[in-house]
Structure formats: structure tokens, C-alpha cells
Amino acid sequence: MEYTLLHTGTRGTPCPECKAISFSITSPNLFNYFLGVEMKCPKCDTKLDWWELLLRHFDWNFSSYLYGIVGGLNTSLMIHMKPNEIYTLDFQEIGIPSNAKILEVTYTPNGKGLFPIEMHGNSPYRHFIPHKILLFGRPFGEPAEKTPVAVSINWVQVDEENQLWNNLVEAIEAFSIHKYPSCIIPANVAVEAKLNKILDDYLSKHASNKRVTDFLTSGATYSHQLNVLLPLISNFEKFPSLPDHIRGGLNELRDYRNKIAHKGVTTKPLDKVITGRLLCSATFALGYLNLLEKEIIKNHL
Numbered sequence: 348m349e350y351t352l353l354h355t356g357t358r359g360t361p362c363p364e365c366k367a368i369s370f371s372i373t374s375p376n377l378f379n380y381f382l383g384v385e386m387k388c389p390k391c392d393t394k395l396d397w398w399e400l401l402l403r404h405f406d407w408n409f410s411s412y413l414y415g416i417v418g419g420l421n422t423s424l425m426i427h428m429k430p431n432e433i434y435t436l437d438f439q440e441i442g443i444p445s446n447a448k449i450l451e452v453t454y455t456p457n458g459k460g461l462f463p464i465e466m467h468g469n470s471p472y473r474h475f476i477p478h479k480i481l482l483f484g485r486p487f488g489e490p491a492e493k494t495p496v497a498v499s500i501n502w503v504q505v506d507e508e509n510q511l512w513n514n515l516v517e518a519i520e521a522f523s524i525h526k527y528p529s530c531i532i533p534a535n536v537a538v539e540a541k542l543n544k545i546l547d548d549y550l551s552k553h554a555s556n557k558r559v560t561d562f563l564t565s566g567a568t569y570s571h572q573l574n575v576l577l578p579l580i581s582n583f584e585k586f587p588s589l590p591d592h593i594r595g596g597l598n599e600l601r602d603y604r605n606k607i608a609h610k611g612v613t614t615k616p617l618d619k620v621i622t623g624r625l626l627c628s629a630t631f632a633l634g635y636l637n638l639l640e641k642e643i644i645k646n647h648l
């Protein structure tokens with residue numbers, strides 16, 4: 348397979364004012380947001396709000412910005428195709444791990460002569476993108492002997508140790524194809540299960556495992572965990588509290604989740620704006636819980 352690898356990286360979030368600088372989507376930046384540390388663009392001095400910066404990614408119709416929020420990577424390469432010939436595009440060969448989830452592939456011919464067509468067997472794949480794609484160079488426009496085709500691949504590393512993160516990726520994936528109700532359950536599971544695990548570990552130091560499990564399943568259920576126990580523990584651990592607007596977003600997410608789980612449908616319609624805000628809340632919350640968990644471990648060593 349003949350190709351030129353151009354770039355692999357994660358999309359940052361650009362300064363809304365000068366657009367000259369992009370900020371990496373990292374946990375230190377997230378932590379500073381929770382701490383209330385003022386963030387300014389070093390180029391144009393504009394005051395930045397980490398939440399507002401990332402919320403925009405749900406509005407833009409660019410998958411790499413959307414997946415950048417959950418650590419998605421973008422790989423771009425240039426391949427050279429001949430008309431009426433088959434080109435084998437093998438993602439493993441260009442360094443994408445075999446267990447990665449391929450989210451989107453885009454082809455842009457940089458010249459005349461052909462357009463790449465993905466080939467398939469008797470039963471074409473519909474719901475997932477394979478790691479090896481056969482491309483047929485369908486002649487198109489003025490003939491050319493060879494045509495450079497830019498290929499852009501959005502993919503995300505699947506973390507088998509971290510099923511919760513994978514749930515969030517699944518929610519983002521549903522969002523990218525505008526299946527808004529399908530975002531709700533995986534996004535809610537990601538946050539609810541993480542919070543449950545933190546509280547379970549925390550309380551098990553003070554009571555028997557059985558009593559803690561009973562307490563968290565029949566006593567203090569998710570809503571109480573989120574609205575009462577979490578602020579209490581954050582305070583105990585001298586950790587910044589989860590901002591109210593994010594907690595509000597999680598409560599709203601839980602309401603939608605309950606409607607879907609109990610009635611099969613949401614009673615209030617879900618659109619791009621609402622779902623984007625709920626997913627942004629879930630992403631910030633999962634990041635928050637990961638940071639809090641590390642803080643608790645550090646404080647109790």
C-alpha cells in the first residue's frame with residue numbers, strides 16, 4: 348500500500364476571538380475550570396470559559412471536533428489511486444490499533460480522474476467501519492493516470508479497562524448521526540456508574556460492603572448521590588464542587604433517561620441544542636469524577 352502519512356493528533360479547541368491558537372483538551376485544563384482559575388488566550392488576551400469553548404463542539408458539524416472531546420484522534424494521509432484499479436486501505440498498516448473504533452472516514456480527491464468507491468461483499472457493513480477497506484477508483488471527469496486522494500480518519504482508542512469511557516464515546520457517536528434519544532442512556536450510565544463506584548469505595552471504609560450496597564441501591568439512589576452525597580464528599584475532600592449548571596444538566600439527563608427506561612420514549616423532544624448540552628455536562632462530569640477519585644486516593648494514602 349503506497350501512501351504518505353500526514354498527521355495524527357487530537358483536535359484542540361480554538362480561541363473564539365483570534366482563532367490563531369488551539370487549546371488542548373486535557374484534564375489539567377478541566378481541573379483549572381473547576382478550580383475557577385481564569386483562562387486567557389495568550390495571543391489576544393480574550394477571557395476564555397472552558398465550558399463555553401467545548402460546548403461549541405456540539406454545535407459544529409465537524410466530527411473531529413466532536414470526538415476530540417473524548418480523546419478521539421484524527422489521522423490524515425495521502426494515497427495515490429489509479430482508475431479502474433483497487434486500492435487496499437489498511438488502517439493497521441498506518442498505525443491505527445486493531446482494537447480502535449473507526450468513527451468516520453472521508454475521501455477527497457486532490458485532482459481529476461477518479462472518485463474512490465468503497466467495495467463490499469454480499470452483505471455490506473452498515474453499522475460499523477472495518478479496519479481494511481477496498482477502494483475502487485471509479486473513473487470520473489477528465490482522465491488521469493493517477494489521482495492523489497486525501498483520506499481523513501477519525502478514530503478513538505477503545506479502552507477495555509474503561510467501559511464507562513466507551514459508553515460516553517457511544518453517546519457521542521449517536522450524537523454525530525443525530526440519533527439524539529440514543530445518546531441518553533449511555534451518557535447517563537457513564538456518569539451514574541462512575542459516581543456509584545466512587546461512593547461505594549468511599550463508604551465501604553465506614554460500613555460493611557453489604558450495607559453500603561443496600562444504601563446505594565435502595566436508600567440513596569442516583570439522584571441523592573448526585574445532589575447530596577457528591578457535594579458532601581467533595582467538600583470533605585477539599586475538592587472544588589461540581590458547578591451547579593453541570594449538576595443541573597445531569598439531573599435533566601437523568602429525567603430523560605427515566606422517561607426512556609420506563610416509557611420507551613422521551614416526553615419532551617430532544618434536539619441538537621438540548622442533547623449537546625446534556626452530553627457536554629456528562630463529559631465534564633465524568634472528567635470531574637475521575638479527578639475527584641484521584642484526589643480521594645491521594646488524600647487517604
Ligand SMILES: [Zn+2]
Pocket residue numbers: 362363364365366367368388389390391392393
Ligand atoms: Zn485568541
